[in-house]
Amino acid sequence: MLSLTVNGDSYRAHPGSIAEFVMSLELDPKKVAVEHNGEIAPRSQLAEIALSDGDNLEIVHFVGGG
């Protein structure tokens, strides 16, 4: 298992891609954006970028705002 930080909280995950991890959270990768260790993870590459132990993810989406 890998240890990850996701939106500031600790998570354990099976090795795999960012897309696999996002889907394991029951989120639709098409509706979110992901920052991987401070860099944008392009949506087109979410299925190719492999997670490593200690990775930091920010997963965001659009919410109401002014």
Place this chain on the structure above:
Amino acid sequence: MTTQSNDSWSVAGQTFTSRLIVGTGKYKDFEENAAALEASGAEMITVAVRRVNVTDPKAPMLTDYIDPKKYTYLPNTAGCFTADDAIRTLRLAREAGGWDLVKLEVLGEARTLYPNMVETIRATEVLAKEGFKPMVYCVDDPIAAQQLEDAGAVAVMPLGAPIGSGLGIQNQVTIRLIVEGAKVPVLVDAGVGTASDAAVGMELGCDGILMNTAIAEAKEPVRMARAMKLAVEAGREAYLAGRMGRRKYADPSSPLAGLI
């Protein structure tokens, strides 16, 4: 006769008929938000970028209620106090949405939510170089507005009063000076409290008005959204029509000749 339907405005190559941009914050629920948006006639909405609630992935999402294919989503940087935070937020927004048109705001302090213009101009430069089309919240300073334009802002959006204050447009002279000097669209962003405020902004020659709280915190948001639509249209028509001159004293409208 010039009709309303001929009157449109463009920003960064996109053309809009509605000159009202509405926010999507502070509503009671998504249903009310969507109904108010419909009543406002707006084609562009501002949205914020926030962390997904990972513990509740099935919670309703804004995009389930307001179709990003039907409305132009304008991601904002609300809550960012540095250029770096704002740039980071918009890079994520571009990835989430897939478009370059964004609303930049870099705040200076929480009490007034006034923009920090040094950081705002710096962020505008970086974003423009990265291909973003930033519409920029700014102070009502004609020189700063010019500097933003030079830095790559596709629209300048001076405040009419502090964000969320509803105090109305307190700076008509400086807004007009910005309008006269700008080569990009000018929109009043923040300060409108009621319909007449929106009309005032449009009568000054602004290309549009951006508002959120004035609709969301009205007792009947859907009705106020409609009022704002009408006010923005009325103000625009009045601006195009050209108002009468001001006189110091009375001037009768009925003829003086033929009095009995």
